[in-house]
Amino acid sequence: MFAVMKTGGKQYKVASGDILRVEKLAADAGETVQFNDILMIGGTVGAPLVEGAGVQAEVIDQVKGVKTINYVRRRRKHSSKRTKGHRQQLTLIRVTELLESGADASGVKAAVGAGSVSASAVAAAAPAPKAAKPAKKAAPAAEAQAADATGTKPGNLLTEAREGGADDLKKISGVGPKLEGLLNSNGVFHFDQIAAWGPEEIVYMDDLLSFKGRIERDNWIAQATEFAAEKE
Structure with a gap:
């Protein structure tokens, strides 16, 4: 059985045991995370997502992609030239389990991207919500x-x-x-x-x-x- 999941703006076709690199996740090596944006699993196609489905994976390591070199030339205002390199931050994972149902009750930490983790996303990724804090005085x-x-x-x-x-x-x-x-x-x-x-x-x-x-x-x-x- 295979599944098609979405993470980091990309889609991946995965099966149990697959090892792949995805956009960096807010997780440490050894942790188990769960991808909940499942477009297809087994013979079920989502509309657009398959409700209750999930893909669980073990985080192997935080790695970097191949270095790319960009040449930047600013012709008018500053008349500058420079080259700059970039290595995309990635997370190496091993797919451990495909869940056709019940993923929403598994209790496994949701896979959240680290590049733009907001406070609300961190709260959603936690296994259990924290108690609400007392209301604060309005601030600018x-x-x-x-x-x-x-x-x-x-x-x-x-x-x-x-x-x-x-x-x-x-x-x-x-x-x-x-x-x-x-x-x-x-x-x-x-x-x-x-x-x-x-x-x-x-x-x-x-x-x-x-x-x-x-x-x-x-x-x-x-x-x-x-x-x-x-x-x-």
Whole structure:
């Protein structure tokens, strides 16, 4: 028997025992996760999903894909040329069981992508929901969004630009006037601030500013490090 499941925006035809790489999941090696978006299993075709079906798999390791090289040339405004590499973060899994029914009551942790894990997705992936917290006093939109952000808040955020003025963050590929304004409003004014972010701080800024993986896709850290070095 085989199933067709969907994860990370892709579809996979799987059978018990198959080993495959999928978009990175929020799970550690040795954990068992369950994929609930099942398009087809056995002789049952979903409309669009098969209700109650699931695919369980064991996480073997967190790996990286083949390195790709991109050549970037910005002709007009900045007249810059650079090459940048990227290795997609993936999760290596082994399919252990195909469930034609009863997956919604299995109690196995749901497979959730790590690149854009929101607070609601983390709650949905947990085996049992946590008790609701007491209602908090209403906060401004930016503060409320920050309270829901995952990851770790960068410790180098500023209330205003340093002496000499803010850096032109639009030099970073993928940052336009709107994103620059969002970065400034959240305490980011200089290249060296971005260059110092670690993985958990990237997740926090992705979630806070709704970048959804853009920081890693456009390699902001390497670009910011290069521009910061040019200022020295």
